[in-house]
Amino acid sequence: MENLIKRIVQRVRPIYFGSKFYPKTCFKHALRVSEFAKDFSVKLGASRFISEAGGLLHDIGAAMYGRDNHHITGAQEATLVLLDCECPLDAVGPIVSAVYSHRGSEKIPFKIPEAKCVAAADAKDHFLFLEEVWQAQMGLGRTELEAYTRVSEELKNDWEKTDPEIKPLLDGAYEKARQKLLKIALANGRHKKSRKAAR
DSSP states (O other), rough: HHHHHHHHHHHHHHHHOOOOTTTTHHHEEEHHHHHHHHHHHHHHHHHHHHHHHHHHTHHHHHHHSSSSTTTHHHHHHHHHHHHHHTOOHHHHHHHHHHHHHHOTSSOOSSSHHHHHHHHHHHHHHHTTTTTHHHHHHHTOOOOHHHHHHHHHHHHHHHHHHHHHGGGGTTHHHHHHHHHHHHHHHHHHHHHHHHHHHHH
């Protein structure tokens, strides 16, 4: 399965890097989520391969079409990528299920433990790499207040969707991310005011 993961990485790399929505961060995010999901699969007794592949593909819809309904577009595109990479058919459905149910903002129940791994891995990456989440929101033309509100909601949704068995493994990352978000928003607001004053 390691060779199959490599084929998936090769197949999705140009999609993520070619994204007009998130060209700078999307691929790195997918790689980290894949690693975190693989780690969580051990804790939940889930398939390492399905968790890892789900992590690689979870945001493919966002990369190609934007964030709106990217769990749906992602499930569709993930299916095509997996078939193109000659993934065993019995693994395609579970991987697509993990992609479809990963979003914290959508209340889609998990059908398999691997889906819990991917959602928790996505949350962990948002918590640990909060600056990327902030920059993605600001890159969409949002004001600081709008970005703060959206990111705050995203963090809360991520935490609520994280499986109770995995939450202790996050070592307070949600609370740390909330505190860091406030600092980022305040610093960004001060920086903007100082630029205006300098004009």
